[in-house]
Amino acid sequence: MHAYEKIRAEMLHRITRQIWPAGSNLPHEEQLAAEFGVARGTIRRAMADLVQQGLVERRRKAGTRVTARSAHSSTLTIPIVRNEIIASGAQYGYKLLAAEKGGSALDMTGDFKDAPLLHICCLHLSDGRPYQFEDRLINLDAVPDAADHDFNGMSPNEWLVEKVPYSAVRTILRAEAADSAQARYLKIRKGSPVFVIERQTRLDILPVTLVKMSHPSDLFSITTQTSLFD
Amino acid sequence: MHAYEKIRAEMLHRITRQIWPAGSNLPHEEQLAAEFGVARGTIRRAMADLVQQGLVERRRKAGTRVTARSAHSSTLTIPIVRNEIIASGAQYGYKLLAAEKGGSALDMTGDFKDAPLLHICCLHLSDGRPYQFEDRLINLDAVPDAADHDFNGMSPNEWLVEKVPYSAVRTILRAEAADSAQARYLKIRKGSPVFVIERQTRLDILPVTLVKMSHPSDLFSITTQTSLFD
DNA sequence: AAGTGGTCTAGACCACCGC
DNA sequence: CGGTGGTCTAGACCACTTG
Numbered sequence: 459m460h461a462y463e464k465i466r467a468e469m470l471h472r473i474t475r476q477i478w479p480a481g482s483n484l485p486h487e488e489q490l491a492a493e494f495g496v497a498r499g500t501i502r503r504a505m506a507d508l509v510q511q512g513l514v515e516r517r518r519k520a521g522t523r524v525t526a527r528s529a530h531s532s533t534l535t536i537p538i539v540r541n542e543i544i545a546s547g548a549q550y551g552y553k554l555l556a557a558e559k560g561g562s563a564l565d566m567t568g569d570f571k572d573a574p575l576l577h578i579c580c581l582h583l584s585d586g587r588p589y590q591f592e593d594r595l596i597n598l599d600a601v602p603d604a605a606d607h608d609f610n611g612m613s614p615n616e617w618l619v620e621k622v623p624y625s626a627v628r629t630i631l632r633a634e635a636a637d638s639a640q641a642r643y644l645k646i647r648k649g650s651p652v653f654v655i656e657r658q659t660r661l662d663i664l665p666v667t668l669v670k671m672s673h674p675s676d677l678f679s680i681t682t683q684t685s686l687f688d
Numbered sequence: 689m690h691a692y693e694k695i696r697a698e699m700l701h702r703i704t705r706q707i708w709p710a711g712s713n714l715p716h717e718e719q720l721a722a723e724f725g726v727a728r729g730t731i732r733r734a735m736a737d738l739v740q741q742g743l744v745e746r747r748r749k750a751g752t753r754v755t756a757r758s759a760h761s762s763t764l765t766i767p768i769v770r771n772e773i774i775a776s777g778a779q780y781g782y783k784l785l786a787a788e789k790g791g792s793a794l795d796m797t798g799d800f801k802d803a804p805l806l807h808i809c810c811l812h813l814s815d816g817r818p819y820q821f822e823d824r825l826i827n828l829d830a831v832p833d834a835a836d837h838d839f840n841g842m843s844p845n846e847w848l849v850e851k852v853p854y855s856a857v858r859t860i861l862r863a864e865a866a867d868s869a870q871a872r873y874l875k876i877r878k879g880s881p882v883f884v885i886e887r888q889t890r891l892d893i894l895p896v897t898l899v900k901m902s903h904p905s906d907l908f909s910i911t912t913q914t915s916l917f918d
Numbered sequence: 919a920a921g922t923g924g925t926c927t928a929g930a931c932c933a934c935c936g937c
Numbered sequence: 938c939g940g941t942g943g944t945c946t947a948g949a950c951c952a953c954t955t956g
Contacts, residue, residue, distance in 0.1 A: 474853040632909035633863035651881035679862035
């Protein structure tokens, strides 16, 4: 174990056991460097992880303070649906439902209003059962190749991920009562709960794609595990 | 703007514009240091951010490779419910429903099976409307003070966050059809969708608390924004 | 075996910001 | 203003891992 990891573990211990209580200030970098017998840079290396996890806040002149916890933050990973299904040990299935030029009711924010659009609907199945209903807009100004591509063989999800870069993402998670389209394609009763992930990606300021992914609530959940080191 | 930020921006540009396409290798740190006219440490500083965002992967000897994107990851922050409601401009309300010693059906994993437990149910309101139904187990071995605390004035959520450290968290997000308790307390129809956050925290190996937070689907969603730097 | 990223040092200087 | 964290350098050595 490296020096900075030992120091980080010791600092974590002092924070969680409230030897350094929430709201208090830590010693300066130089004091800590002297205490642990390392260079200042090594203290900074250990500190960087604590900052990233939100356990301490640092400001010039004010020093380093133990954060008063007011939120839980965790990193959430949403895999490509095909990989997710295969990883669960199930058989993956895919069906294109529609692909047509023009807009749809999806674009609530209006970011795509003036752009040439491709509207795609498709279904992802797990062992033959509908797992995700994908409803997507693609901005043909950002992805001209999409206009001529045949999405029967490969889902737009995978095609875009391979082909199109982005620089910003907005993701929304929510629960909804299934409308008639969701109910029909997901083979559930209208009004029953669906887990919805909506995601819009941009490349600089150019909107690239907006997608709404709906899942039957009994098949889908998201789990994240956060361990503060080791 | 600092040197490492300029370099990071330039590297990001080369990745998003596929000058360095997915799967390809970047030049060595020393080559990049020479190209940009900085020390190797500055290249490492810029690279650290790209690694953290998952844009590149680095391995000794193998070098630095642009990640083939196979998932979207983003950091999701779940604030304390009171702060969330106040931040929305609404009036916060709180009501304790029950607090009793002993277990409940909540603990599916069995982590709390042999521990002395406190079981708490309460309700958080936004402008008088039920916003979150909180159903919680507290391990009295981990938090002995909880046994004598009166949760009428302050929700267990806030009390625990202030008082009790943790070192690991597991969070599960899912949609559910409201059962009769959820429907009654949230004042929605049984079977209508609820957004559920379930969270278990530990201090080292000791389970601390397990909580299930249910929200009416029309009041609640989670949004995350990710911008790859400036 | 050798090349790559990872750690660590010792020091200089910078820039923010609270007092 | 002064003290703190933040950036940057030049170099040494380490340790992983691929060919």
